[in-house]
Amino acid sequence: MATAMFGERVQRLADAKLVRGEGRYIDDIPLEGALHVAFVRSPFARAKILSIDCDAAREMDGVAAVYTCDDLGRLDLEMPLLIPHPSLTEPRTQRPLAKGEVFHVGQTVAMVVAVDRYTAEDAIRMVDVDYEPLEVELDLEAAIQDDAPRVHADVANNVAAQFVQTVGDPDDAFARAEHITKIKVQVDRSTAAPLECRAIAARWDDITGELMVWDGTQAPISVRGGLASILGLDEDKVRVTAPDVGGGFGQKVLLFYPDELLVPFAAMQLGRPVKYIEDRNENFIGSSQERTQIHELELAATKDGEVLGLRDSFLHDTGAFIPYGIAIAQVASTSIAGPYRVPNIWVEFKAVYTPTVLVTPYRGCGRPQACFAIERAMDKLADELGLDRFEVRRRNLIRDEDFPYRRDGLVFADGLPLEHDSGQYGKALDMVLEHIGVDAFAAEQEAARAEGRYIGLGLGFYVEGTGLGPYEGSHIRIHPITGKVYVNTGLTCQGQGHETVFAQITADQLGVAVGDVIVVEGDTGVFDWGVATFASRAAVVSGNAIHKTALKVREQVLEAAANMLEAAKEDIVLEDGKAFVNGVPDMAVTLAEVATASNPLRYAFNEAAKTSTQFAPAFNHDGPALGEGDAPGMEATDYYSPPHATWAYGVHAAIIEVDPGLCSVKFKRYICVHDCGRMINPTLVEGQIMGGVAQGVGGAHYERIEYDEDGNPRNANFMDFLMPYASEVPPVEILHLETPSPLNPLGVKGVGEAGCIPVGQVLVSGVADALKPLGIGPLEHVPLTPDMIFQALGGEKDE
Amino acid sequence: MKPPLFDYVTPESVEEAVAARAAEEDSVLLAGGQSLLATLNFRIANPALLIDISRIAALKGIDVGAGEIIIRAMVRQREVELSDAVHGANPLLREVLQKVAHTVVRNRGTIAGSIAHADAAAELPAMLLATEGVVDVQGPGGTRVIEASDLFKFHLTTSLAGDEMITAVRIPNLAPNTGWSFKEFARRRGDYALAGICALVTLDDNGRCTKARLSACGIASTAVRLESAEAELAGSTLDENTIARAAKAARDCVTAADDSQASTAYRRHLVDTLTQRTVAVARDRALERRAA
CATH class of the missing domain: 3.30.390.50 (CO dehydrogenase flavoprotein, C-terminal domain)
Incomplete structure (x- = not known):
């Protein structure tokens, strides 16, 4: 029996190409005679546009066209509201080019198309826009006041959506409470900052009427559908492909960014290929961001620390527009009880417009905020009751026997009731505490304090609803000449290693080497049913679709091989790219031969093909070459649609040293215990976790998108926006726990976002623990900067 | 983030560089380019002329003498950092340089360039002040020496005239018992x-x-x-x-x-x-x- 590939540490198949520099990103696509785009962007957060004069720019050498909203015809529209929701009563979406007013610094006002990007950047400075600036309010809590300046003139209090969800009877729980803990926490705005900024190129073929689009998107099929509909083309005449893409993290799942519509439009208008390669500054002021939320949370508890109920009211900053609906706030509100039973919940949010870059999901999508709120509250509850913070958690964790644990009244981001399907939460907590050596740590902490050093233990528990529907699909074909297996799916990869894990799933069913499975994703010319890459869903949804499809093809191969070998189907074994009779390895045919023989041929174009031509000995049946209902080849298509999200979880803990002289922090150890169900490839799982932790460290300690009071971005570059370097991210000790998901055939859960979720809590609780003897003030805001630690220690003292 | 159009010259001597600078008021010197190129790409700077001094042979090389270290204007930071002779004469330099940006930046960036750029947060101007170093300066009227204490006037502003350039930075060796x-x-x-x-x-x-x-x-x-x-x-x-x-x-x-x-x-x-x-x-x- 060959080794199963599922669960093996198979090396990433894409890496050889990528590390040799042979990856092909949008800017590497050779497009002869391509024109290049730059945008005139608003320098004001809110302003009326009085006039736009493009004459000087249009007359410049090398400028092919300058567009304002008046030049766009049917594309002068409000972009689609992608995820409507009844609570979203005041939806406002972006336009390709501003019409009459602007809503944030960086909004696209005019588009220049020129022979190269240098010329285009020269030309945007020649476009003369006359603005009348308007009042703005950047502070989230001030923005909802009655007299606050409005982002959208007709949206009172800047509230786009308001939504309340309830589980059980929270009022009764608070009436019964022996203790109530109240806390107010804030998480600030960050950005995904993918290594490759967004990019798009398009070519229009006037003869065939076909539009070819290369888009660094996470959602090529959805982009294709939207483009066809807006441009008035048949879907089959539009092909959208995402080639190698350098990171997405959610930022590339929005449709549409202005360029995604306007670049194909310009290619059609001008009859030449057009490219837009976003630069880093544009990424900071034009591509979506996420995180700012302010939670006011209360826990109703017994004196023993059992949580009876939770109330949370929070503000969610949605930026100037809300095309992705309430998804982030909904994920936050439904994740607010974390891993704890909490039978009674009342959670309310307001999604609030601010005159800033629009907000859509960024890796974590509301979960880091919810995790920070509930975990800070649990620490505070323990502190107020004089109980051990880990023991309070243990008393409230969903127990193994409680699964599946349903929170009736909460509807998750997939529109389905929320149910934690499986897990071993108590074991995960025990594992992390044991591994970090919680008992020995107390002595170590005492000893350090005696030397004037301050070390603390931070811990955060997270849950993550993963693998959201609606569905994904797969097509698998065994190539007749080479026997290689081609696997297609509709979602797309931004570096995660889909090609490797999907190959592993396929290889197990078809008995081929992982390297002989060729996965092609993200190309509507190849497979065009499906949704997108988001919500830690690729392995769950596409993975299971591929598994189901591979089972179908396996059946076809077994049947065909049994016929060819004149053996019983039950006796056929698939291994090493061959089908053979169990116990008689010489009685074998290769998959290439099976695939070739299953395709009746007239022409013998190679040796193998001779076996399936009309006069070949193997071709020995009567009647038509293909029987009624038969199809040529070894191939199948199938789909997987999850019943609802499957819930992964984990606990992170760290030993953190704080230097009060500098107010600096250092992770001395960082440990992650996680459970994403059955692991397809532990190496890739670990990569996802480490990358997530790195982004989590950013959000915990470094990254904050800053606006001044007029709405000007203050740190829209990598010098001032402090994305951590490798030197700032600690090594992560990862411990795996595998509780299979009962919801899907492979038993897998998502892991893409997990790593980033609890890091804010881990850092803050560790700093609070370290500085306890110095009388540290409350730490309820991330990123927790050195200056904030300084202030929490009492500010300047005259020692 | 593409630079605007500019002219570009590569003088072979300090005199040529100074003459080019005098002839075009709206010019800047390009040495290591680690600050200048970013400001060009952000279009914060928009000079008519870039004078690339990297080909001037007279601006290369370090001399470690009995009393001082002479670091000519095109010496890269990394070269000074790795020089055992410099380290022997004044170990403060290596300690400072190891905190200047990252290796790849120091591979290109120059000591004189950083000092002439005079960023208030940069390490090398502070090093020059503490060591009481000087810079040798050349302009159309000849050469002069500016003491560290007279050099830094404001963030990104020195007392050099518009048509002068630093040709060397001189740093005293570490004094005994220091x-x-x-x-x-x-x-x-x-x-x-x-x-x-x-x-x-x-x-x-x-x-x-x-x-x-x-x-x-x-x-x-x-x-x-x-x-x-x-x-x-x-x-x-x-x-x-x-x-x-x-x-x-x-x-x-x-x-x-x-x-x-x-x-x-x-x-x-x-x-x-x-x-x-x-x-x-x-x-x-x-x-x-x-x-x-």
């Missing part, structure tokens, strides 16, 4: 520091401080000498109380306003801590050198 230290606090490794302190202290045979030179980056509109702190140290044995008094005096040298990374109060706290730590290290090293 200890050194540089420490800074940056949010990320290689970033500009929120505050950085250079300390040089010279002790007599009784362990008494005969001379102290302290300078700081990141806390004012230029790199600054911490003269009030130096005064606290001079004549003392550098016990902890004296150092604490000096550190407290150093706090008052902070004039930078609150910014998004650090409040003034926090910067004062950093300066206090870093002053204490650098002076203590410099003192201990001075004692070691005296014993050796």
